[in-house]
Amino acid sequence: MSDERRKNTDDQRTTAEWASLGITLLLLASVIGTVITLWVKSSDDPVRFRIAVGKGRFEEGQYYLPFSIVNDSNRTAAQVAVEGRAGVDDKEETATTVFSYIASQEKAEGVLVFSEVKEATNVKVRVVSFQRP
Amino acid sequence: MSVTANQSPWQVEVNDLLRGMAGAFLFGTPFLYTSEVWWKGNFATPSQMFFALALTYTGLILLNWAAGFRDLRPGTRTRILTDSAESLAIGLLAATLGLVLLNIITFDSGLNAIVGRIVLEGIPFGLGVGLANTYLKGGGGEVESDGKDDRKKKEQQDEDSRKGMWSDVAATVLGATLGAMIVSAPLAPTNEVSALAGRQSYLRLLVIMSVSLLLSYFIVFVAHFIARRARLREEGLLQRPISETIFAYLISLVMAAVMLWLFNVLEFGDSLDKWVSFCIVLGFPAAIGGATGRLVL
Numbered sequence: 049m050s051d052e053r054r055k056n057t058d059d060q061r062t063t064a065e066w067a068s069l070g071i072t073l074l075l076l077a078s079v080i081g082t083v084i085t086l087w088v089k090s091s092d093d094p095v096r097f098r099i100a101v102g103k104g105r106f107e108e109g110q111y112y113l114p115f116s117i118v119n120d121s122n123r124t125a126a127q128v129a130v131e132g133r134a135g136v137d138d139k140e141e142t143a144t145t146v147f148s149y150i151a152s153q154e155k156a157e158g159v160l161v162f163s164e165v166k167e168a169t170n171v172k173v174r175v176v177s178f179q180r181p
Numbered sequence: 182m183s184v185t186a187n188q189s190p191w192q193v194e195v196n197d198l199l200r201g202m203a204g205a206f207l208f209g210t211p212f213l214y215t216s217e218v219w220w221k222g223n224f225a226t227p228s229q230m231f232f233a234l235a236l237t238y239t240g241l242i243l244l245n246w247a248a249g250f251r252d253l254r255p256g257t258r259t260r261i262l263t264d265s266a267e268s269l270a271i272g273l274l275a276a277t278l279g280l281v282l283l284n285i286i287t288f289d290s291g292l293n294a295i296v297g298r299i300v301l302e303g304i305p306f307g308l309g310v311g312l313a314n315t316y317l318k319g320g321g322g323e324v325e326s327d328g329k330d331d332r333k334k335k336e337q338q339d340e341d342s343r344k345g346m347w348s349d350v351a352a353t354v355l356g357a358t359l360g361a362m363i364v365s366a367p368l369a370p371t372n373e374v375s376a377l378a379g380r381q382s383y384l385r386l387l388v389i390m391s392v393s394l395l396l397s398y399f400i401v402f403v404a405h406f407i408a409r410r411a412r413l414r415e416e417g418l419l420q421r422p423i424s425e426t427i428f429a430y431l432i433s434l435v436m437a438a439v440m441l442w443l444f445n446v447l448e449f450g451d452s453l454d455k456w457v458s459f460c461i462v463l464g465f466p467a468a469i470g471g472a473t474g475r476l477v478l
Binding site for chain 1: 190191193194195197198220223224226227228230231234251253254255256257259260263266267269270271273274289290291292293294296297299300
């Protein structure tokens with residue numbers, strides 16, 4: 049590889065060079081520091097989820113039930129299947145959705161859609177399966 | 182000290198950093214459109230992250246020894262080591278900006294996934310900084326000149342002016358079109374374009390457009406990759422930096438739309454929302470490709 053540019057053989061730096069070196073080293077140190085923190089805090093806890101159900105809405109014959117799910121563990125889970133069950137009189141309707149992955153400490157949001165219910169009565173939302181990639 | 186003639190040390194430093202940043206996006210942007218990188222970032226363990234950082238730094242030492250991102254090649258061991266650390270930091274910063282811009286990392290993503298994605302994307306972005314002066318050969322570096330060089334420069338200047346308005350327009354259009362096509366063609370049929378387009382609000386789309394324009398401008402007119410001064414000397418219809426940047430971006434959007442239509446990702450019956458979001462999302466790498474094309478031609 050031939051490079052016709054002049055070489056900088058002077059180890060003395062201008063104020064500008066010192067400033068950019070200082071800022072970039074600070075950035076690098078913060079990334080390395082975060083990785084060390086993750087290393088120290090890492091554990092083999094099993095995957096566990098926290099689900100919060102939001103306020104549903106009825107629209108054009110469908111009941112939309114939003115929810116959020118947080119992976120509280122230090123592991124990523126793949127193909128996370130969430131199932132919602134809603135009871136209407138004697139009938140029970142089920143709606144499901146699948147998240148490709150929910151990373152450690154990640155919060156994801158989804159909506160379950162029911163066609164038989166008009167309001168959230170006896171709604172239960174839970175994770176029914178996931179994979180450990 | 183590395184002060185180039187007629188420029189203050191701060192100007193030289195800002196130009197060097199912008200060149201590094203532009204190099205990072207030139208090389209790293211296609212990896213932002215590779216979902217496997219985000220996916221693997223979720224599972225990266227801290228030890229793997231350290232290994233990735235160390236590996237990238239080692240690669241950058243070799244690249245800075247050979248090329249680097251600065252106007253002047255680092256000529257001492259200390260400078261090679263510190264320039265490599267700066268390259269890595271610029272690469273990580275550029276990767277973070279790209280991931281945030283495309284909404285691939287958010288506050289809800291989880292710290293492990295955020296750092297994992299940044300570090301893994303930081304590999305191509307970091308190497309892009311180290312390669313900045315290599316794959317767009319000819320850098321704007323001030324090479325020590327003698328009379329012979331001055332004569333050559335004068336001849337080049339005369340030739341440039343002879344090119345005239347229309348050859349300049351043709352070169353700009355051709356460069357922007359080919360560059361945008363080369364970059365957007367392999368990305369258009371991938372699922373990532375629809376996955377990313379679905380994540381963008383209208384405000385985010387406007388931000389992506391602004392960043393596309395800014396990066397395109399920096400690459401061609403600020404980062405001194407190649408013959409920038411020669412470009413500015415030409416008196417073409419599009420040779421004003423802002424008008425050329427906007428015109429080239431429009432070409433990038435058109436090329437993104439053509440590629441998306443060609444691969445049946447978009448059809449004429451699709452909603453305007455879909456057309457707009459898909460074209461702007463693919464227009465980002467296309468604009469960077471277009472800028473590269475304009476430099477090369």
